[in-house]
Amino acid sequence: MTTTDKVMIFDTTLRDGEQSAGIGLTTAEKLDIARQLDRLGVDIIEAGFAASSPGDFQAVRAIAAEVRRPIIASLARCVPGDIDAAWEALKDAERPRIHVFISSSDVHIMELLRKNPEEVMEQAVASVERAKGYCDDIEFSPMDATRTDLDYLYKLVESSIDAGATTVNIPDTVGYAVPKEFAERIRNIRQNVPNIGQAALSVHCHNDLGNAAPNSIAAVMEGARQVEGCINGLGERAGNASLEEVIMTIETRKDLLGVHTDIDTTQIYRTSRLVSDITGFPVQPNKAIVGANAFRHASGIHQDGVLKQRATFEIMEPQAVGWPSSALVLGKLSGRAGLRARLEELGFQLTPDQLNEAFDAFKDLADRKREVADADLEALMADQRRARSEPSIYNLDHVQVSCGSHEIPTATVVITGPDGSVTDAATGTGPVDAVYQAINRVIEVPNKLTEFRVDAVTEGIDAIGDVTIRIDRNGQSYVGRGSDTDIIVASAKAYMNALNRLLIMERAHADA
Ligand SMILES: [Zn+2]
DSSP states (O other), rough: OOOOOOOOOEEOOIIIITTTTTOOOOHHHHHHHHHHHHHHOOOEEEEOOGGGGGGHHHHHHHHHHHHHHHHEEEESSSSHHHHHHHHHHHHHHEEEEEEEOOOOHHHHIIIIOOOOOHHHHHHHHHHHHHHTTSOOOOEEEEEEESSSSSSHHHHHHHHHHHHHHHHEEEETSSSSHHHHHHHHHHHHHHOOTGGGGSEEEEEEEEEETSHHHHHHHHHHHHHHHHEEEGGGGGTTOBBBOOOHHHHHHHHHHHHHHOOOOOOOGHHHHHHHHHHHHHHOOOOHHHHHTTTTTOOOOSSSSHHHHHHHHHTTSSSGGGGGGGGGOOOOOTTOOOOHHHHHHHHHHTTTTOOOOHHHHHHHHHHHHHOOOOOHHHHHHHHHHHHHHEEEEEHOOHHHHHHHHEEETTSOEEEEEEEEETEEEEEEEEEEEEEEHHHHHHHHSOOOOEEEEEEEEESSSSSSSTTOEEEEEEEEETTEEEEEEESSSSSSHHHHHHHHHHHHHHHHHHHHHHOO
């Protein structure tokens, strides 16, 4: 058995991650994430599950057409319609991959599929063969592999490789395995499947018990050479293996693992922030690698140590994962060149037009806020990205609120839409409610507000407020975000963002 020392990184943020409860992304947003994953250097992007919805199909097709370096994969069940849809969406890709999966554990086969193991085996082989008729690069996943009878698993893996699978993926679908046990399973597969050397061995671990990244690393130590996961550990339920954790473990413990990835680790921070911003899923402060406190040394002894010699308490440098290095703060008098330099350090490459736009917004912000920190710039860039990548149907031109202890909160909004500019006003239980009621009078789309969150981007009374909301309509959830030093304005922007996204996605569905 030979293995290379490169571990392929398979990102499924746009498929398994998007399946997370409460995430609904537009094609434009998925493209933004895919472009950043390309910069990060992932080997494979699973762009979606083409047969699952018209929106997924459209996104896979758009990413396949535009993002050329990485392999682009679409998931498919072992049924002809799914495989055909996957290919239909992938056929323009430079390097297409069809990823077929079928349940392999007894409990899944009997209770979910209501079949017998022989039928499942035949269906798997027929599906790999059908996919192979479309392209060479085929991945096969026996779902719930960690609860599957080993002898059956060997046969299933062997048959799928005989049928043409070039990658075999072992998913811990329910997050049940622990590292030692999972490593043994991988070793057993490598020792007992005669043709295993003809395919890449992959793992896909879920985090229900918090073992997703450790299980993935344990598998790498036993010869797995592809790891699947999501940025920020997104994914079904408790999520998938957090890719930044897997990547930095491989990078930081080269001495022990003896393998590498082709990831540009300095893009990790940017990727994490972009995914968090677009999905509306915040990163917990103590999250490994990308949490706000990941490189913060709070105790006196640790601070003293790090000042004397970083290696005393720091196993990796924050710059290695792209953390902005200096604490330089911009202010009112900072010029265009200073802003550009700072933005470039934060990982934003802007066209001259985008820089002009950013500079105007920066000046506007610096007028209201004495010091503009990196976090403010990121919020500002996120606002601009939303304005750019989400062609909005309605724009909020003006919002004005009057409220106070003896007043009925009243809001006036001016909104430009397909029928021109409309002014309307409404009252509410509070200022935000009044604004939302006024917007509802103009944009008549019944929905339910299910989440409303305000975060201060930096410390201080003049901080930018970052508002994240979720609205539900017809069983689908839509996130909206907006930021401003005025939280009422930020709330209005977030609601407009969610409504625009809802309308765009509903139209995409109606068109498809
Ligand atoms: Zn999964």
